[in-house]
Amino acid sequence: MNVLNSPDPAFMQDEEITLFSDSVGKWIDEHAPLEKVQQWIANSSVPRQLWNDAGDAGLLGLSMPEEDGGFGGDYRHEVVLMRQLGWKGADHFGISLHNAIVMPYVWHYGTEEQKQRWLPRLQTGELVGAIAMTEPGAGSDLQGVKTTAIKSGDHYVLNGSKTFITNGQLANFIIVVAKTDPAEGAKGTSLVVVETDGAEGFERGRNLHKIGMEANDTSELFFNDVKVPAENVIGGAEGQGFIHLMQQLPQERLNIAIQGVAAAERGLESTLAYVKERKAFGKRIIDFQNTQFKLAEVKTKLTVAKVFVDHCMGLHLEGKLDAATASMAKYWVTDIQGEVIDEMLQLHGGYGYMNEYPIAQLYKDARVQRIYGGTNEIMKLLIARTL
Numbered sequence: 001m002n003v004l005n006s007p008d009p010a011f012m013q014d015e016e017i018t019l020f021s022d023s024v025g026k027w028i029d030e031h032a033p034l035e036k037v038q039q040w041i042a043n044s045s046v047p048r049q050l051w052n053d054a055g056d057a058g059l060l061g062l063s064m065p066e067e068d069g070g071f072g073g074d075y076r077h078e079v080v081l082m083r084q085l086g087w088k089g090a091d092h093f094g095i096s097l098h099n100a101i102v103m104p105y106v107w108h109y110g111t112e113e114q115k116q117r118w119l120p121r122l123q124t125g126e127l128v129g130a131i132a133m134t135e136p137g138a139g140s141d142l143q144g145v146k147t148t149a150i151k152s153g154d155h156y157v158l159n160g161s162k163t164f165i166t167n168g169q170l171a172n173f174i175i176v177v178a179k180t181d182p183a184e185g186a187k188g189t190s191l192v193v194v195e196t197d198g199a200e201g202f203e204r205g206r207n208l209h210k211i212g213m214e215a216n217d218t219s220e221l222f223f224n225d226v227k228v229p230a231e232n233v234i235g236g237a238e239g240q241g242f243i244h245l246m247q248q249l250p251q252e253r254l255n256i257a258i259q260g261v262a263a264a265e266r267g268l269e270s271t272l273a274y275v276k277e278r279k280a281f282g283k284r285i286i287d288f289q290n291t292q293f294k295l296a297e298v299k300t301k302l303t304v305a306k307v308f309v310d311h312c313m314g315l316h317l318e319g320k321l322d323a324a325t326a327s328m329a330k331y332w333v334t335d336i337q338g339e340v341i342d343e344m345l346q347l348h349g350g351y352g353y354m355n356e357y358p359i360a361q362l363y364k365d366a367r368v369q370r371i372y373g374g375t376n377e378i379m380k381l382l383i384a385r386t387l
Helices: 015-031 034-043 048-056 075-088 095-109 112-124 182-188 241-277 289-317 323-347 349-353 358-370 376-384
Strands: 129-132 148-152 155-166 173-179 189-195 202-207 218-229
Touching: 015 048, 015 075, 048 095, 048 112, 075 095, 075 241, 075 289, 095 112, 095 129, 095 173, 095 241, 112 173, 129 155, 148 173, 155 173, 155 189, 173 182, 173 241, 182 189, 189 218, 189 241, 241 289, 241 323, 241 358, 289 323, 323 349, 323 358, 323 376, 349 358
Parallel strands: 129 173
Antiparallel strands: 148 155, 155 218, 173 189, 202 218
């Protein structure tokens, strides 16, 4: 999508990346066309088979090494997938959370045995991943987590509840943030994997009814004396969970910024098509100076957002993206996303409020961007600590 006429950075212009982007776009056209997405929205979930189809196409584990069961790419391949999903309106499919949030915890911190046991199955779609951080009483403040995993012989006993868990209805591989030593606070936090198939005491709550991202199943999860093998603590040692979270959250926040730019680009493309066709007072909407000024502002803001996100991507590929800069990208881009999509909806007039127009769905979907991955207010606190 070249609606901004802003060239990609050199690291995204590699021929292999370009060819991969084309192939991903074609896969989405075949497996996730808009008519199917509308059905997913009506069902509040994507079909379970889509995960297997993605695995068959090599779209799971994109940045995982081949020797560990992955695709053998790098973060650029994750970016390609996120952008194509956003450009084509298929971003309700929670594949990027599985790929670029869940799997990296296993690859970066898992023992060799854990990598061999889990990564190949995550790569095929046999396992669908989720990460359970948020609780009814603990959102952005991860130190306030109350879920416990207490050692008992050769296993842990997991108790607690989680909410707003993406992929929660379909996931059968859930990384749970839990206190293995509640007296130690953050230092007593561990990441414990629950393979839910046949897990006694594990229950899924309702598929939460949201105002946007409706097809991206989001759930309450309950753990009632769930026995988890001791070897399911990521890294094989207690107390490392909070450190692991802090190290991986910058990538999650960059993901959100990338997705925000892609969705807003789709909004601009669809708005341009609308204002060039729709007429009022005898001329096209695009011919009014107010429309031109508004779209000029939108294009400028999105171009600046894309350039900043591209810069952050480059830093991340070099291992230099720090938490504060990732927080800047997450909060600023998602604020801009909401602002420009609102402006573009206004240019549609009453039609912008109708669900059959893409801008209406984009408007609904954009709102959560300022909340998940750490609220934008928390992002500002993290940035302020560097001053």
